[in-house]
Structures are given as C-alpha cells and as structure tokens.
Amino acid sequence: MSRILLTGASSGIGEAAALLLAKHHQVVATVRTPEARAILVEAAADAGVSLDVVLVDVTDGGGVQGVVADLEVTGGIDVLVHNAGTGYVGTLEQLEFSALREAMEVNFFGAAQMVQAVLPQMRAKGSGKVIVVSSIGGAVGQPFNDAYCAAKFAVEGLLESLHPVAASVGISISIVEPGPVATKFIANLQGLDEVLSGDPNDPYASAKANYMARLGSPERMAGMQTSMDVAEVLVDIVNSAAPKLRYQTSQWSTDFVATKLSDLDGTAVTQMTGAWVAD
Numbered sequence: 001m002s003r004i005l006l007t008g009a010s011s012g013i014g015e016a017a018a019l020l021l022a023k024h025h026q027v028v029a030t031v032r033t034p035e036a037r038a039i040l041v042e043a044a045a046d047a048g049v050s051l052d053v054v055l056v057d058v059t060d061g062g063g064v065q066g067v068v069a070d071l072e073v074t075g076g077i078d079v080l081v082h083n084a085g086t087g088y089v090g091t092l093e094q095l096e097f098s099a100l101r102e103a104m105e106v107n108f109f110g111a112a113q114m115v116q117a118v119l120p121q122m123r124a125k126g127s128g129k130v131i132v133v134s135s136i137g138g139a140v141g142q143p144f145n146d147a148y149c150a151a152k153f154a155v156e157g158l159l160e161s162l163h164p165v166a167a168s169v170g171i172s173i174s175i176v177e178p179g180p181v182a183t184k185f186i187a188n189l190q191g192l193d194e195v196l197s198g199d200p201n202d203p204y205a206s207a208k209a210n211y212m213a214r215l216g217s218p219e220r221m222a223g224m225q226t227s228m229d230v231a232e233v234l235v236d237i238v239n240s241a242a243p244k245l246r247y248q249t250s251q252w253s254t255d256f257v258a259t260k261l262s263d264l265d266g267t268a269v270t271q272m273t274g275a276w277v278a279d
C-alpha cells in the first residue's frame, strides 16, 4: 500500500482516481473549498473507501509547502499524482495577458510547485513516484488553445528534463496525456464566452465556429474517454514496478500524439489542425 497525494480531486479525473486508488492505497486528496471537501468525503463514504481530504490551491506556494510538510511528519508521500489543471481558450491576439499568465500559473507553476515540494522527502527515502496529468495538448499545439498548450508544453519540458536526474535518486517521473475526457473541463474553460460570442466583426469568427464545430465531431468523439478510463491508467502507473516517462490514455491519444512525433518539419500537424479552422 502506498501513500498517495493527489491534487484536483473535486471533480472529473481527480475525483475518479481518488476513489479508485483509495481501494488499495492510502490517499490524501486535495480540493480547494470546504464545500468540495464535504462532497468528496461523502462520495468516499458512499464508495466504501477511506480518504483524507485537505484544502490546497496549487498556485499558493505556502499552502503547497504546508500540506507536503504536514504529510512528511505523518508518514511521508510515496506517490504524487498531480492532476489539478484548467483549460483556457482564445487566440493570442485576443487573449488578455492576464489569462496567459493565469494559465501558466495554474497549469505550469502549479505543477512545478507541487513536484518541487515532494522531491526532498522522496530523495531522502531514495524512492518515490511523480505522476503528472498533462494532455495531448502538451504534445500537439491546437488552435484556440494557445495558453493551455503553452502551459502543458512547459510542464512536459520541465518533467522530461527532470526525469533522468530524479531517476538518479530513485524517483520516477511519469507524464500522462489524455485526449478528450467527459468532465466539467469544457464547461470550466476560461475564455469560452468570448469564443462563443459570434461577433460578426470578429476576424476569427469563421475559424472559431469551425473549431467549435469540431469539438462535437465524430472524429473527436471517437476519442472521448470517461474519468474512470483515465483513473484506471493512473492506477496502473501507481502500481507499476517501472513506470515509463510518458503515457497516452487511449489508442486514440497515442495516434494523435504520434502525428507530432513523426512530424519533424511540422507539416502533418499544420495539415491536421489547419483543417479544424478552415472553411
């Protein structure tokens, strides 16, 4: 049984993973509000599992350090599953710079802060697993996802760089790349109102409409997963004796990311995503 710290457990992938992992492991799940904590504690009771739930906003450095320090004195952390994240839509010309900074703050600095906080105690023990939920958007830049993909690319660069050095002190690093997952993520997207505004004078109106239409297309829906599908992948990584650096969560996601990895001059990705916004 491992002791797992899992962030972003109020809904979606994080909630499903917390409840699933708690069947066989000791899970400390993080949410941001007392209301979310009460709901998660009730969900755990309904599922017949035991879960510790603590409050933390991953952009709050002091809060992150405090939670990790508290866990160190009560037995330490064997596994970090960092899942908290938020989507942002908008094209660079129309993005408020504050939104770009916020996307980095939550998705990149939040991840960097959580991982940095757990490293000292894992290094001291000579073992530990760090698992971070990125996205296929951490591998392939996608129209109107400029801020989100920039942040997830940054996460992937950080962790890919860290991975051999962490391994030298016994810590594995794994990056998880889901494709579309049916969660509140789309409803929670920042900037969605602007993209949906339908302003006829917007020079990007047609590209936006075409992009939004693709979100419900059969091609994309074929890749749709449930939170539980992704939670099962996270469980497999937690239980793996030798976790890999990168996991896609479905064959659809693997095929999508493969477009990029075999595309040394960018032609294939440009053809694919260009078609999403073209008339």
Ligand SMILES: NC(=O)c1ccc[n+]([C@@H]2O[C@H](COP(=O)([O-])OP(=O)(O)OC[C@H]3O[C@@H](n4cnc5c(N)ncnc54)[C@H](OP(=O)(O)O)[C@@H]3O)[C@@H](O)[C@H]2O)c1
Pocket: 007, 008, 009, 010, 011, 012, 013, 014, 031, 032, 033, 036, 056, 057, 058, 059, 083, 084, 085, 086, 087, 106, 110, 133, 134, 135, 136, 177, 178, 179, 180, 181, 182, 183, 184, 185, 186, 188
């Ligand atoms: N759904 C998809 O299609 C998809 C695809 C690829 C990757 N992902 C990634 O999967 C992860 C989970 O997303 P999801 O789909 O399960 O969406 P979700 O249901 O919206 O869950 C996001 C979680 O992150 C938490 N969170 C957001 N900002 C936070 C902050 N500053 N501090 C602490 N927690 C914060 C949310 O807490 P609150 O309830 O307090 O906001 C929530 O628990 C994210 O990293 C996302 O980028 C999702």
